[in-house]
Amino acid sequence: MLTDYLPHYRIRLRTERLELRLPDLDDLVALADQAAGGVHGPDFMPFVVPWTDAEPVERGRATILWQLRAIASSTPENWAMPFVVVHDGQVIGMQEVTAREFKVTREATTGSWLGLPHHGQGFGTEMRAAVLALIFDGLGGDYALSASFDGNGPSAGVSRKLGYQADGIEHKTLGDVRRIDRRWRLDRAGWEAHRTHEVAVEGLDAAALAMLGLDAPPA
Structure with missing residues (x-):
């Protein structure tokens, strides 16, 4: 079985409405379909790498390849868990957790997106809450990190709702535009x-x- 070789594929996070799991090939196709259908409106780019600025098939292909690379390149010292988010049997988006030297730093970073039809229903908060339980309860972490561009009200709103505090800014570039x-x-x-x-x-x-x-699991 796959889990004999990749035991972190056994991990499941379950909330009232959602299940989060590492994707199999069918999950990847379903996730690509969500990406092809769009994950944000045309007036705001929420990602540092503007991978959604592409034709639907290219967005879907990029999604599959990115997920596969994230899983394949993970090591115990520098890992990524790009969970698919499942609601009523349908993949609706992804919620990633990444960390470097987690055993020492005890901090992990999250990122996520949802297919457009699933916005505005509280899923973003619920799926972030799921991985926070993994970080703090499951892994014994001390900190969870996130980031959002100025103007990304929904992402910032999820962070505030779940208790995050502002932790400074960085300047990023998108083309020749400086963004906060x-x-x-x-x-x-x-x-x-x-x-x-x-x-x-x-x-x-x-x-x-x-x-x-x-x-070992946390005490």
Whole structure:
């Protein structure tokens, strides 16, 4: 079985409405379909790399290749878990968690997107809450990090709702335009104070933890 070789594929995050899991090939096709259908409006680019500025088939292809690269290049010291987000049996988007030297830093970074038909229904908050439970409860993390460009009100709103605090800015470029990327940081106390979703973390056994550079579950 795949999980004999990639045990982190056993990990499942379940909320009231959602399941998050690492994608199989069918999941990748469904995720590509969401990307091809669009993930944001035409007037604002929310990504540092403007991968959505392409024809539908190219967006879908880029999605599949990016997910495969993220999984294939992960190591215990520098890992990525690009979960697909499933609602009522349908893949609706993706929620990524990445970390470098997590065993030492105890911090991880999240990023996400949803297919356009699934915006405005609270899924963004719920899927971020799912991976925060993984970071803090499952892996014993101390901090979760995120970022959003100025003008990305929905992403910033999710961060504020879940207890993140502003953590400075960076300047990024899109073509010849300078943009402000606002960093967000959530510590354990802030997460505990803003928990609004029950999350079940499944499959996080010793073999899966080893894939993420950890020797044992948190105390």
